[in-house]
Amino acid sequence: MPEVGSRAPATSVDVARRAGVSQSAVSLVFGGKAAGRVGEQTRAAIENAARELGYQPNRAARALRSSHSHLVALAVPDVTNPYFATALQGAEQAAREHGYAAMLTSVADERDWQHVVLDLLSARAVDGVLLFTPPPTELHTGLRGKAVVVDATSRVLPTLQLAVEAGARAATEHLLALGHRKIGRLCADVNAETFDLRAKGYADAMRAAGVTPNLRHHARAAFTIAEARRAALWILSAPDRPTAILCDSDMLAVGVYKAAHDLHLTIPADLSVTGFDDGLIATLLEPELTTVAIPTAAIAAQAFQTLLAVLEQRDTPMETVVPLDLVIRPSTSSPPNTAREKTARVGGSLTDETDVTKPI
Amino acid sequence: MPEVGSRAPATSVDVARRAGVSQSAVSLVFGGKAAGRVGEQTRAAIENAARELGYQPNRAARALRSSHSHLVALAVPDVTNPYFATALQGAEQAAREHGYAAMLTSVADERDWQHVVLDLLSARAVDGVLLFTPPPTELHTGLRGKAVVVDATSRVLPTLQLAVEAGARAATEHLLALGHRKIGRLCADVNAETFDLRAKGYADAMRAAGVTPNLRHHARAAFTIAEARRAALWILSAPDRPTAILCDSDMLAVGVYKAAHDLHLTIPADLSVTGFDDGLIATLLEPELTTVAIPTAAIAAQAFQTLLAVLEQRDTPMETVVPLDLVIRPSTSSPPNTAREKTARVGGSLTDETDVTKPI
DNA sequence: AGCAGCACGTCATACGTATGACGTAGTGGG
């Protein structure tokens, strides 16, 4: 039984003494380098002694000696945002499965980067960083060999690219196919590549369909319901109101729902709405939201694997592209005055309980 | 300028050499023990040298020498749950402000406790743990002096108690005051004190009002929309349907909204609903949710402070009680058939944009 | 028999820092 009351925790020396072997042997066993250096019986003896003493290798000493902390930092802009929470979840689990621990690092401000993330690395506090929020390009070289970027590009660091442009295009095409022509946009009020790409996907789809976007139907908002609602109200108060709004995230779509409610508009009869993420929020809304699904947890897990490859200097693909799916739910339908053309849709009624998922 | 390209990071010895002082002096300065041991000019010289070399004290070495990692673990059952995400947010920020880093540790399974949390401590990976999910009582002694529990009791560990019982009582009284008598309950499907207390607060309020709860109006569900919806449908399919449902969390309330929608019931005209948490979800729903607000981020921050006191062996209050507020929103109103008695409510129309907050 | 090679272990050291035990001046009081 582990001696729970003991004051000073056991060290490898204690274990060695108890097992009648040298400290090196203990270290070899716990380091997984026992093969060919430690016999079967001594190994068993060591493991017994360790169990009896409740021994756990001291992480700090290990890290000092091997300059390898088995800790990775997860950098996110906002833990509260369900999208990032899910990312944390996926990354933490993957890390644990590989014997790593995860450090939570929220980087709310651009200026934090230098002090928060780089200092962690130079202090050797963590082996590497998973960047769910893109760092300023001038820091990329400083992060080389120690970081992986999710959903942003880099010429220096390995990245996981999400097919957000294709996603936005698919969502737009979906609306166009339903007969919408006046398609507005509620954009994120953040300067990040990922949102620029959404804009591009939208613009391309519109151009391809020969439809000219009306800029009066475009607005930006921060990721809060209140802001999104205000922006959506502004859009919907346009003289020639759009029949659909494409949102940069599910959270922004909430604002549109609120605004629609304020104006006594019914979704989807009067207004179709699409989002991005397919997190908690999408199915929580009524009607449920048509959205571009981002398999965040899986992506985070894969990002961790890539980070591991980087840290172990294995050759790493510089760019991995993750395809996204458009999930069609009842928040989108044909625009008003087109009512009876609904039959163009494949696969039955839109109000089916089961979602229609469309690979992009 | 920090020598960004240099391979080996600078050590205190390097800084000492460059500043023409001993390594001890550097250590004293960076350890904050310079007062009375290091003069003003040498200190400045050291700081300059450190800046020029881009020096950051090696965390592992520090931890080894001082047996003090400046890391705390944040143990939560589910990062994805907005309640815990907010808690993480608050704790991480507080930790950082005090020079600590936060380790993310999700403990989904009861059986994980031993291996995940205790091992972290015995490996000296973290100085302490913030427990947002209560550990099995038999582990409490093993955590003594290293942990603080949030929203659960312990005879061994310091705790932050949330006034959830009073919260549930207040919510119930609110419904009773509106005229409801048939008040159902949607409970969390988790064995935790915090939910037992909600049950107790509800039961007390009902008893005090002389109303006998109908057990057919009670159900349990896991924290998913689908589960909650099923359970709510079951409750609402009772022959003598309740006019209000008290939910153990906002997430569960979502299920009630879904079920109400399924049955073509209008909230609050046909059914009043209350929740617990007042997180993202509460204002996202339509109509917005009357709920017991838990100031999660602030609580987490305070919990961290308490943990710090524990770690520094300062004397710590064993039990801190956090009062909660009931936030009244449009999801609650008088029951059907009582329609014209609404005027009993204080402070004007229920559909006001501004919330009514009621201290408990 | 001799020697390479393997299986099994131990020795000694270094990782980078923090800190108690020591100086060494200089100052002021008795």
Place this chain on the structure above:
DNA sequence: CCCACTACGTCATACGTATGACGTGCTGCT
């Protein structure tokens, strides 16, 4: 003039582990 005291620094060491450099028998091959 001596002592106590303060202000400023340095020395040496230990924290607990990982690992390259060494044995030491033993096997098997020539």
